[in-house]
Amino acid sequence: MSRPKVLFLTSSLLVDRVLVHTNLIETLARYGEPIVWAVSRGDDQNSSVWENSLARVEEFPSVEPFKAFPYIYLRRLNDFVWDYRYRIPTRVSVKQHVRDKGLPASVRAMKLPALALAMCHVEQFLEDRTEKLLLTYPRSVEAERRLSEIRPSVIVVTGAFQFEQPAIFAAAKKLGIPTLAYIPSWDNITTKNRMVFKYDGYLVWSEQTKKELHQYYPASKTSPVYVVGAPQFDIFFQKEFYETRAEFCATQNLNPDLPIVLYAIGSPNFLQEHHGAIEMAKRIVSGELGAVQMLVRPHPIHDNAALSKVFDKYGTLVRLQQTHNAGKAVAERTQDERQIREWINTFRHANVLVNLASTVTVDAAIFDCPVVNLDFDPQPGQADQKLIKDINHRWNHFKPVAESGGVRLVDNYDELAAAVLRYLQDPTLDREGRSRIVRHVCEYADGKCGQRMAQAVGDFARLEPQINSIESKAGAWFETVAQI
Numbered sequence: 001m002s003r004p005k006v007l008f009l010t011s012s013l014l015v016d017r018v019l020v021h022t023n024l025i026e027t028l029a030r031y032g033e034p035i036v037w038a039v040s041r042g043d044d045q046n047s048s049v050w051e052n053s054l055a056r057v058e059e060f061p062s063v064e065p066f067k068a069f070p071y072i073y074l075r076r077l078n079d080f081v082w083d084y085r086y087r088i089p090t091r092v093s094v095k096q097h098v099r100d101k102g103l104p105a106s107v108r109a110m111k112l113p114a115l116a117l118a119m120c121h122v123e124q125f126l127e128d129r130t131e132k133l134l135l136t137y138p139r140s141v142e143a144e145r146r147l148s149e150i151r152p153s154v155i156v157v158t159g160a161f162q163f164e165q166p167a168i169f170a171a172a173k174k175l176g177i178p179t180l181a182y183i184p185s186w187d188n189i190t191t192k193n194r195m196v197f198k199y200d201g202y203l204v205w206s207e208q209t210k211k212e213l214h215q216y217y218p219a220s221k222t223s224p225v226y227v228v229g230a231p232q233f234d235i236f237f238q239k240e241f242y243e244t245r246a247e248f249c250a251t252q253n254l255n256p257d258l259p260i261v262l263y264a265i266g267s268p269n270f271l272q273e274h275h276g277a278i279e280m281a282k283r284i285v286s287g288e289l290g291a292v293q294m295l296v297r298p299h300p301i302h303d304n305a306a307l308s309k310v311f312d313k314y315g316t317l318v319r320l321q322q323t324h325n326a327g328k329a330v331a332e333r334t335q336d337e338r339q340i341r342e343w344i345n346t347f348r349h350a351n352v353l354v355n356l357a358s359t360v361t362v363d364a365a366i367f368d369c370p371v372v373n374l375d376f377d378p379q380p381g382q383a384d385q386k387l388i389k390d391i392n393h394r395w396n397h398f399k400p401v402a403e404s405g406g407v408r409l410v411d412n413y414d415e416l417a418a419a420v421l422r423y424l425q426d427p428t429l430d431r432e433g434r435s436r437i438v439r440h441v442c443e444y445a446d447g448k449c450g451q452r453m454a455q456a457v458g459d460f461a462r463l464e465p466q467i468n469s470i471e472s473k474a475g476a477w478f479e480t481v482a483q484i
Helices: 013-021 024-028 044-050 068-086 089-097 111-119 123-134 141-150 165-175 207-216 218-222 231-237 245-252 274-286 312-317 337-349 360-366 385-393 413-425 431-442 449-461 472-482
Strands: 005-010 033-038 056-059 154-157 179-182 201-204 225-227 260-264 293-297 318-320 352-355 371-374 408-410
Touching: 005 013, 005 141, 013 024, 013 033, 013 044, 013 231, 024 033, 024 449, 068 089, 068 111, 068 123, 089 385, 111 123, 141 165, 154 165, 154 449, 165 179, 179 449, 201 207, 201 449, 207 218, 207 225, 225 449, 231 337, 231 360, 231 449, 245 337, 260 274, 260 337, 274 293, 274 312, 274 318, 274 352, 274 413, 293 312, 312 318, 337 360, 352 360, 352 413, 360 371, 360 431, 371 413, 408 413
Parallel strands: 005 033, 005 154, 033 056, 154 179, 179 201, 201 225, 260 293, 260 352, 293 318, 352 371, 371 408
Antiparallel strands: none
């Protein structure tokens, strides 16, 4: 008798990390055959990332886009209706400051009928009909063929808000294969466009995300929702990746005897944060912050290599991290062991983190690294000042973090420099607040979230033999899940 199969879909390096470097696959392999369809698998340069995986790793099937009419237009209408119905602060802010500015007239024309539909409270009816229509569109004939051949017991969709993976869900739905949606980040529920398809179950980081899922996706209340923690951070607890400060500094051309100010930059497609790093570089080189050095970390998903020459002129006190992903399509990017080591040790050895409302706040907090968060637009002219104020004080996912007492909010460059200096003098400041951030976002911080995720998948699929209890805390968690 063949072993039951669990199929994971991944089109993001953030999920690749979980599948390669946590105990998720190892745990599932004890009682079934894990299979991974990865977009990054199709790039020959990424072959070393997957070569030691216990899963059977295959290239992602080809996927076609929806036709504009009526499919994409109906999805847009559905998004507008739900936005008007729930008025999620994050979505309202993004619409006001970003999305409405570039809408074509044909899309803008849908707003009035969307408002009327929202006032009639027919949003769920509309979404049900939209889902039914989208499921009839064959976006991946290849996926349907391959699913028919392997017949997995369950498919874990890790990118329900992305382009590729919903196409595989539609093929699975047609074949009657059960599906789980893993929500891979704490902000997805409130920042992304609608997740139109209804999954048979859900995997989330925290009780907070579960609450938001039920609030904004009412149909999920009748499905099992498993709180598994944030598996991507399990890697932070694997000491085989740890490097000494001297070893890490050698790889970054830094001085191990000087404090490291880490400046992490978000997506250049959203905000122009590099201006803040440039100003800090000038102040460090001038000696304003004393004997310190700065390491600039581009976003690993969105680095486009545009900063490669910007910081050269600041000499040995300012360094820019390099990434092999620069220039690649986003879904094809992944991280080999060297990049994983660099990610972990960057936050282990940083003395202070400077950023703008990013998940790296959590990365730093896990290692008890003090965090300074910009509460102003660093670019000349401050065109996005109101948007940044909204992110810190209105956006659903980041407002609790910004106001947790675990970060220092600064309104200008002088306050930024002062906050960095204060943390360098006393890194214990706001330590309890950083712990609150980790608990709020991650739920668990013990390096066992991949195992919890495996346990949840196994329970959902009712595969035998069940994995042994991971340990007392995981066992208590599972009892809670079983009551859902």
